[in-house]
Amino acid sequence: DAGVTQSPTHLIKTRGQQVTLRCSPKSGHDTVSWYQQALGQGPQFIFQYYEEEERQRGNFPDRFSGHQFPNYSSELNVNALLLGDSALYLCASSSGTGVRETQYFGPGTRLLVL
Amino acid sequence: TQLLEQSPQFLSIQEGENLTVYCNSSSVFSSLQWYRQEPGEGPVLLVTVVTGGEVKKLKRLTFQFGDARKDSSLHITAAQPGDTGLYLCAGLKEYNFNKFYFGSGTKLNVKP
Structure with missing residues (x-):
């Protein structure tokens, strides 16, 4: 049973460019969340997708957008990249609701903006 | 402002020592999870605690959820170099x- 997978593993972009990151959730999981993690910090919630719609969003600008496909895989798009967007982008999938909801994380995509 | 504060931020100890990591908030949570993250990898779930006062043990790791469900602690007995990582x-x-709020993490280094 494959866990959460993300691609690419590393990416280098320049300021002003656009980037698309991809995530395939764990088998059977229908909810995908995206997080941004700066070096040595905890993950910051970007948004969550369920049934192909953005269900909730963290405190990130509209430059960050996403999509979920019918097979539950997801994309994170970032436009007009800034130096401060350099971070590890984590995708987490989960299923079910309630207090025992568990998130499983992918290995992340390391984005460097020059 | 971080909803969950972790302390200490950094911890460097010798193999065999004991340590405790704290996760504190003024807010009540329905449950609390602990993760360990190694460099270049995503966080890996260690445990979920749900009930106030709950204590869970995972080999040398002991997790406790505060009675008021506002805080938690992770205690490691006889730390080993393999315990090195970022604890979230x-x-x-x-x-x-449901929405998850992460602490800022505790970076643990266990020296052989």
């Missing part, structure tokens, strides 16, 4: 949908 706590709040 994450609290769950139930709104219309």
